[in-house]
Amino acid sequence: MNGASYMIPFVVVGGMLVSLSVSMGAQTSADGTVVYIGLWNKIHAIGNLAFTLMYPILSGFIAFSIAGRATLAPAMIGAMVATDGEILGTEGGTGFIGCIIVGYLVGYLVKWMNSWNLAKEFKPMMPIFIIPLTGVAVVSALFIFVLGKPVTLITDLLNSLLVELAKNPSSAVVLGIVLGAMVGIDMGGPINKVAFFFGVTSIAQGNLQIMGIVSTSIAVAPLSMGIAAVVGKDKFTPEEKSAGIYTIFMGIIGISEGAIPFAASDPGHVLPAVVAGSALTGAAAAVCGVTSAVPHGGLVVALFKATNYMSLYFLCVMAGTALSIAIVLAFKRRQEKNR
Numbered sequence: 001m002n003g004a005s006y007m008i009p010f011v012v013v014g015g016m017l018v019s020l021s022v023s024m025g026a027q028t029s030a031d032g033t034v035v036y037i038g039l040w041n042k043i044h045a046i047g048n049l050a051f052t053l054m055y056p057i058l059s060g061f062i063a064f065s066i067a068g069r070a071t072l073a074p075a076m077i078g079a080m081v082a083t084d085g086e087i088l089g090t091e092g093g094t095g096f097i098g099c100i101i102v103g104y105l106v107g108y109l110v111k112w113m114n115s116w117n118l119a120k121e122f123k124p125m126m127p128i129f130i131i132p133l134t135g136v137a138v139v140s141a142l143f144i145f146v147l148g149k150p151v152t153l154i155t156d157l158l159n160s161l162l163v164e165l166a167k168n169p170s171s172a173v174v175l176g177i178v179l180g181a182m183v184g185i186d187m188g189g190p191i192n193k194v195a196f197f198f199g200v201t202s203i204a205q206g207n208l209q210i211m212g213i214v215s216t217s218i219a220v221a222p223l224s225m226g227i228a229a230v231v232g233k234d235k236f237t238p239e240e241k242s243a244g245i246y247t248i249f250m251g252i253i254g255i256s257e258g259a260i261p262f263a264a265s266d267p268g269h270v271l272p273a274v275v276a277g278s279a280l281t282g283a284a285a286a287v288c289g290v291t292s293a294v295p296h297g298g299l300v301v302a303l304f305k306a307t308n309y310m311s312l313y314f315l316c317v318m319a320g321t322a323l324s325i326a327i328v329l330a331f332k333r334r335q336e337k338n339r
Contacts, residue, residue, distance in 0.1 A: 180282020
């Protein structure tokens with residue numbers, strides 16, 4: 001989670017810039033090549049640069065959470081090695097799975113090296129010379145000679161499985177329900193971040209439909225609780241009523257944490273409603289084939305034209321939001337009668 005938390009701002013910025021360049025400045029040439037006009041070409045390139053930082057940031061801060069800042073150089077360089085198919089001798093790199101492995105390998109390697117009982121003359125050299133050089137050498141050798149090909153194979157198989165699940169309507173429904181429920185259950189917490197991370201890494205693999213499921217589902221919790229607080233005023237506290245409009249805005253811009261105060265004050269009724277609505281939205285997005293080219297959520301994704309079906313994106317979000325509102329209003333009335 002530490003690696004994912006530090007990674008998210010990079011991929012959000014990169015995704016937004018790429019999406020803007022695609023929607024505002026992209027043209028298709030006669031041979032089918034996409035070209036970007038004027039300044040949009042540079043904006044697109046900057047967005048791609050931000051995306052390339054995703055993997056070293058992920059590995060670096062996983063390792064950092066285990067053994068501190070001495071891990072950053074070997075973990076980040078190791079991640080770049082692990083994602084470079086030319087260095088590994090594979091068709092593609094190892095993707096996010098390889099980067100997670102790099103983070104843990106470097107973290108525990110450095111933790112072990114820090115336990116060495118060295119002469120005091122060598123201790124200043126450890127974090128700036130010995131640890132970085134040893135870490136890069138060990139991780140690079142492991143991925144070039146041992147881990148590179150099998151991890152690349154696993155990554156490719158996982159991506160192919162996701163693509164096939166998304167293609168088949170029956171399995172797409174299950175995939176959408178699971179990812180949608182994961183997004184809604186803790187609103188920005190560890191389970192939510194796993195689903196979000198799943199979507200982000202799928203973008204990197206060229207599968208935009210997984211992020212479409214996640215992006216639409218992210219909007220449901222804050223939108224539904226905000227609208228419910230405005231519409232069903234007799235069922236919410238004065239503080240929740242005043243926060244309603246603000247929470248709706250958070251749903252529009254894709255900040256699911258906006259619904260946390262509502263869940264904290266009444267988890268027994270809010271959480272089931274949010275999970276049900278998010279699961280419905282995820283299933284609808286999966287069946288409709290809604291995509292998202294941006295590692296972000298909320299209605300802003302459609303407003304930025306970062307989806308293939310803008311109207312379907314809105315409809316999927318509204319369907320789950322309506323279900324969550326209906327459930328929470330129905331059961332909150334019963335809860336207040338019992339008080």
